[in-house]
Amino acid sequence: MTTRPTARENILNKLREAVSWPKAESASRPKIGTGDAGDPAALTDIFETKATGAAAVVKRVGGISEATRQIVSFMKEDGLSSAIISDEEIIGKAGIKAALEKAGLRAITISSEPADYKEACFAADAGITGAPYGIAETGSLAMVFDSRNPRLVSHAPFCHIALLMADDILPDTETLVARVTERRVPPSAMALVTGPSMTADIALTAVRGIHGPGKLYIIIIG
Amino acid sequence: MKIEVEEFKRKANEGLNNAHQRELLGRLPVIFKALRDYSFSTLADPKAALERGAAIRRESIANLPAYLEAFEKKAVENGANIVWAEDYREAREIIIDLARKKKVKTITKGKSMLTEEMELNRALGDNGIDVFETDLGEFIVQQMNRTPFHVVGPALNVAVEEIADLFVSVMGVEKTLDLGGLTMQARGFLREKFKQAEMGITGVNMAVADTGSIILVENEGNIRFSTGGPKTHVAVMGIEKIVPTMDDALHVLRLLTRSCTGQAVSSYVNVINGPKKKGEPDGPDELFIVIVDGGRTKIYADPDFRQVLGCIKCGACLNVCPVWNKIGGYAYGWVYSGPIGSILNPLFLGLERAHDLYHATTLCGACREVCPAGIDHPRLFLKLREKRASGDRTWGARRLPLAERLTFSAWAWGISGEGRYRTAGKLLRWMLKPFVTGGVIGKLPAMGSGWTRFRDLPAPAERPFRRRWSDGERGTTK
């Protein structure tokens, strides 16, 4: 699929030929404080308040083994029997696969079923991933997708359980973007995730879990 | 989608006479206002935030060609394919062609007003390709074959009972009136489509010039599926969707979600830089960004109307509009409704065809006050009226009929001389006298009947103000 040779030039030329707006009218851009997330020490608290306000369930734990136990208990409480888990370092460190299996739950890794990867994501009860960053201003998780934390693991199952290091909570999205663009190549895609999937399209009434996860658990470590 | 902008009066009446709709519109503005007010109160300085938003949009539009080129360059570096289309037909053909080449049978689609403008779904359907709108409201509208009632909530007026019956006939499910149940029926049905789809088509909320990223805002997660699952992602954007920098985009985002739904941020904000990278098990193999003109360069060329391209389609102006809140969204007869629809529909379809829309405004300015893009709607309504009155070839406006022009010329002549004014006043009082009943004129014959069809004229005073003034009747009410 290519552009008809003249289409691009025609469009740009029409725009270029249009009379320009008087210069004086282009207003300056004051920097706007976001009102929240001013105090770095309080970032985790702010994050927790905002995420909870957006209907995520937030749990703070002291260390990684406690996080693993917490995942198992979330799964049991909700009566979930299978989870697809991402391939990130933190997930490996937490020994989640072994812990789930020990508790009699099914754990599917993304590398174990590459051919059926998509099907496995849709079939699992829960998706367990890390979240590279949290955003205090809005209580959002910043999912930066790559081969170890791909898109569907955190989105296709009805329940998403995310591990977030307290140190990775940033004040706002501007800081996030600065952090991510420090890398040499930008990620193919990112998603800010704030609370579960939601709709109010029928009768203006909010219902959760229309397409994406209806439940979002965030475990903050540290 | 049938274009029915000419039917404004009839459809406005239908809206006014629809009891269910009236009840809904009674509640709607209260809810939207509360949500919006609260969400803006969490910003350090809401007014300055709005001003900055307007400045960003103005700057984006002012230097549009340069930013478009910069965006293209970056996006190509990131691995996206950029395709340009001058009009709706060309854009449709590009997408259909691509779908055919890739042997696509099923497409899942995110909500996009531009693809509504260009009737993409009909064209795909005509070519034997199944396309499913996946935003719940848009899915309902598509299955019912209706126009959107509201830019943000296209089906928020449709009764639960009607949706329940629709789901029974479309999905073959058991009828339920439970909202959670209905939502799960839609989830189940569209999940299968997400699994099958070989192509996802979405719109674009913002295209960032300095990074080549596209940003897509949603609450449901249907866009995450449509952009993350299928092998091909086609994003369709109007040329006006550009913002200069990522920081600008993040600021506009704060205003967009607050203005749309009163949220500090939506459930999902997708920032897409390109197709999947090596080793990623999901994400599209190819990303196509189709940049469409579709009448926008024409708006750009007219400095009187150019500012309207700054619109970010948040829907806030509808929610505060005293007209929209009485007649609802269908009266506007095309893709856009409310104040923004009263500007865009005429500019896209013709000033003559859609003239009722920009005349049916009160010029109260509530829309301008909430607009995060700094659009001066009342000024644009007046410009539209002016261009129609004086006739304007570019915008398909004939001059007013001779009789009407003569009437106004006579009126202008009549009021510009004291003697003429006094005589005309006397003459009118005498002529109108027979039509006065109970202090008002409820019905006039002939040319005057249009004026009195929907309103009463107060009866002319027995003694005109000028007389009372000169008779020394000052400082009293009688």
Ligand code: SF4
């Ligand atoms: S005109 Fe302004 S308020 Fe109305 S939809 Fe566009 S951006 Fe929103």
